[in-house]
Amino acid sequence: MANFLTTAFRAAIGQTINVTSATDEEIREFLRDGSNMSISGRSITESNAMKVAAAYRCVNIISGVVSWLPMDLIRRESENVRNPAVGHPLRRLLTVRPNAWQTPKEFKQMMQAHVMLRGNAVAVKVKAFGEVVGLIPIHPDRVTIEQENDLRMKYTVTAADGSQRVYRSADVLHLRGLSFNGYSGLSVLSHMRESLAIALDGETAASTLMKNGSFVDTVIKHPEKMSPEAYNRLKESWEQRKSGVDNAGKTAILEEGASLDKVSMSAKDLQFIESRDFQRYDIAMFFGVPPHMIGATEKTTSWGSGIEQQNIGFVTYTLNDWLVMWQEALKRDTINERDWEKLDWRFFPQALLKGDTKAQWDAFTRGRQWGIYSANDVRAMLDMNPRTDAEGNEYAVPPNQNPDATNTNDDPPQEDDEQ
Template identity: 65%
Template sequence: MANKKRKGARSAKASASSGSLDLTSMTPELVAEFLRLGGTMQTASGAAVTETSAMRVAAAWRCINIISGTVGSLPMDLIRREGERIRRPAVGHPLRRLLTVKPNPWQTPSEFRRMLQAHLLLRGNGYAMKIRVGRDVAGLIPILPNRVEVEQRSEDLSLRYKVSRSDGSKLTLGQADMLHLRGMSLDGVRGLSVLNHMRESIGLALQGEAAGAHLMRNGQFVRGVLKHPNKLSQEARAFLKDSLAEHSGPTGSGGTLVLEEGMDYSPVSLSPTDLQFLEQRDFQRYDIAMFFGVPPHMLGATEKETSWGSGIEQQGIGFVTYTLNDWLVTWQEALKRDLIHESEWDVLDFRFNTQALLKGDTKAQWDAFTRGRQWGVYSANDVREKLDLNPRDDEAGDEYAAPPNQTLAPPPAAPEGDPDDPARTA
């Protein structure tokens, strides 16, 4: 029986390393044995990495919170195409209310998007079960990625989802019943788990924090050793013990010891600088930021220059262009594929308003509005709408300026005289 347990646990660890762990199919005995042997996310540093432990790392928390919060807070709307160049909000469409007012009975749209984006960042997949009323989708119920097993049918290449419920029962859903947000994928079916691929970096960060906490608790690094020429007396030992206690803990570190009975202090050859403890922890911030594609300055790391540019503005532009835009396109295309009926694909689209990212930069926002007004892109009412203001009362609010270098010259003046005079037409 013991051999059977070890064999099952080893099998579970092998399947976990490939990202296909399903604890719900294991017996309680095998689960206990598997966890005793270290779990699926055991790292070389000795730290066990899960979603919960990863979120205890400040850099990982900040990266996930920045991307998820931005995706959740950006305005999104359902747009109807009324022509090749005319697009308007699809007012009255049931999907517009679902994604902009109430996706399910307990979440707001921003909470729903923030949650699924966090799933995407950690597990590479975001799932939500569709609740239908007739042909319309009336609700979206988010599902934890570790409760979903996805497979592709060989007959028609459609996807099938096996969902493990909290009560232990299982539910099988077809592709038409699931909203599936998929990150970077090698097979086109499952997104790659970022947490699995960055677990060594997270593990090092967790162990660094644990080591730092241990040092703070003891009050000092081991900087040297105490030498006594003979045997330490009981009285001197008690005095030394009390003295060391006074200089331990976060409030007592940094003091000076008073030695007795010819005792001598010798520094060790390996100092904290040689250990590069702080440098290692600082490196982990940059390493984790690289996995998520977040500029280091957004994590508070401003010591190094960025390859995206020399200023904070260039780093922000790089974040929107190379990181955030990728996730926004993923959302827009997945929502269109899984929520909009095929008969409406040519006329309906989901769109994020990335102009909202300029709200924090007043100068850049007004520069964009000014140029738009000068070149006839915006009218005064267009600008007021973006600022959440009511339109102007006069008709001039809807007028568009002619571009400065495209102002038409006035027509030539008509010749003087009688237009019917034969001499004028000769």
């Protein structure tokens, strides 16, 4: 049977697999249509993708931030008044316990990693009295997502024992990444497989070089033609002394007038190093993570305020996209439609955009001065209890509206009416 499978799939995609020793994930990937197979012949899976440091760091940064960023279920009291939905059964779902074995952070981090790598993240809803009380995550490899002729969504889940069960939209929470068909997200792994394959091949090549010594930087010269016996003895002696990182720096003993010549690193070797460096930037681009956040700072001079602007850009253009996806999917799949105008899930990314302590307190001071914040508003942002006196909720009169106040240089910027 193994020989039959090997022969059949060699003809199909030009690759082989040992079905007796391969893992479940490797077999699943092999039996697919080959969309995750790189040109070099390497199958790109989420397990080996996470072996690439740049990819691991990008996934860990985004999924980590999404998992710990404060979020809450918000109730709209009026057009401009919103308060936490204290006491609502949904509120504890992603703030206390989504299921029997995961914390909210663990659940959100795993789901975010799924949607980043696979394009989709699915969790089956557990309901009680019409309300969602639990979310059971399903690995994307076990879910087949389809849209039927009547446009209804169909989720076929394959259990560990091989049995299948069909769920509908009302039964699942579905996080969907960038999509071309509107119902299933694109697999990032399949689109960045060449970049990941080059990075993995580079690591393999570098490991082989370390195993065998290093780049070729030395040649052995002999004044005469060596006999096969002498050649083999010299070769074996050299490899024993120089191969492997543990032998680095050991003295070589040469016989019969042999000598060593140093060779500078070739352009090909330099290109190999540069290609490994380039892959970090390429992978960071796929995930929308600034290179300095994964330790790639060789090609940037954006220090000081430049780094701060990159961090703000990361929150604005990358992280916010994922947060809105979460908010809208949670509203669609966990809140009853009759409550859509009253309830919302909200992340609070303001903490990510705070500056240093001095800049933060300057912002609070100006906010208090211009009547934007009360003392209790500031204390709430600092996670402190409110003041007990009435003055804690008072708002200052802006200086430009207070006739007793002298003009200061802290006026808000005025619009320029000149054309």
